[in-house]
Amino acid sequence: QQSLDGRSAIGNIGAERVSGPMTSPLAPEDQNDSLKVADEMKQEDIDAMLAKEMYQLSVAERQFTYEEVHGVLETVEETPALIERSLAHFDQALSQISEKPAFELALQQNPQYVSDPKIRLMFIRCKDYDCTKAARQFVDFLQGKMDLFGPHTLTRSLKYEDLEPDDVACLKTGALQLLPTRDTSGRLVYVDMHLTMPERCYKQNVNLLRTLAYLLLTAAEDEETQKKGMVVVLYYVGKTNWDINRNFSKEVIATERWFPLKTRALHICSGHDPTISAFKPFFMYLLGKAARLRVRVHDGTHTEVNYSLMSYGVPIDAMPMDYKGQVKTKNHSKWMLRRKTIEKQIGAQGASCSIIELPALNDVILRRGKNFSSHRGNQLMLELTQKAQEEFHGSANDKTKKYYAEIIVKELQSKGGRFIEFTKEGWWVEVDHAEAVKRVGKAIRPKPAAASSQQERQSQKPRSDEQGFKRSRLDVDYVDNRFCC
Secondary structure, eight states, X not given: OOOGGGGGGTOOTTOSOOSOTTOOSSOHHHHHHHHHHHHTOOHHHHHHHHHHHHHHSOHXXXXXXXXXXXXXXXXXXXXXXXXXXXXXXXXXXXXXXXXXXXXXXXXXXXXXXXXXXXXXXXXXXXXXXXXXXXXXXXXXXXXXXXXXXOGGGTTSXXXXXXXXXXHHHHHHTTSEEEOSSOOTTSOEXXXXXXXXXXXXXXXXXXXXXXXXXXXXHHHTTOHHHHHHOEEEEEEEOSOOSSOXXXXXXXXXXXXHTTSSOOEEEEEEEEOSOHHHHHHHHHHHHHHOHHHHTTEEEEESOHHHHHHHHHTTTOOGGGOSBOTTSOBOOHHHHHHHHHHHHHHHHHHHHTTOOOEESSOOXXXXXXXXXXXXXXXXXXXXXXXXXXXXXXXXXXXXXXHHHHHHHHHHHHHHHHTTOOEEEEOTTSSEEEOOHHHHHHHHHHHOOOOOXXXXXXXXXXXXXXXXXXXXXXXXHHHHHHHHHTTOO
């Protein structure tokens, strides 16, 4: 079955089906052969393999991959008809899978969860509306989740309390983190630094697997993340302090394949450590063709690697490792606190929760600062308010402002935007409609004298350098703060 825009022609990272997190689709002897071939891989072999795989792509497929990695690929416009048709195809594909013990158990425990359209849409979006692959992944997801966390978690979201003490210890090290901001394309960014941590961050392999699953499965609940996908950064710039378990690396790759998250790009960052350099060809081989096409390798110092990542839209200011190689856990600690609060709210209120984990690309951030005023949602609001000002030529009463503010709020909400503010507790919440209209109304106002047109400024008498500097600062402050009142 072909998915939209021919996307299934290339597949997604980890598209090959696996039966569960601890197993492989290969027979034991085939697994050993595969690992043996991977062990013998050198960097020049991987380069030749990549060149051949790129050559085999059509022009359209190559362009699709390029746009996906760089974050310029347009997301599919979801219509009610498309969703209804996809859910029907998903149900049909699910019925054709014969062996699905975890699914059957989940069906007995909670039929509503298994048939919930929101749950099924996670997998449909992950597979770019290829419903056959989505149904297969859903079955593998239930099996993998049961193997890792037990049958009691099968038909509900994972919670912090599902983690064992050793899992929590691994989580607190910050070796695996989600960045507090999205990249320039609105995608989630996941960073893995566990190979270059000063000390081993987990006691047993399963501790790292459960930590990884908790991070990414909770992130997958966000609809914006489901549609945009995520960017994975393997940040191994530095020296590893232990031998890399290659069998376990294969196990990690197999586990990630049943996560309902579309990996749009995979960045492998390394310095000059010989252990990491020898590991890269092995890892690249195990990823498979679909993943290798989306891999970008960045070698060098912390500064060089970060500048290279910045060219792909990764917010390097939020990266959890500084230029000296020290792991930063401040934002990660806030994330853990936020997750606990979200889970507590959901437990008390049912399925609803007022906390927003990450602002979406079209959200309007009601907070002062240049970083927020340059957010895409705030820029959209800027364009609309400027058009409104042109309509009434820079002067209007409160009634007119409210009229235009209502139109602007509805326009932004039609694009999926929300009006959000940062609370003193340390997370984002959406303001109500009346507050949003009030904030937009404040932004619709005549420009002050300090923000007059260029022609008017040129016609005025020359000022001293000190006066000109003060005036330019006024202009900047006005642009930055007018939409964050």
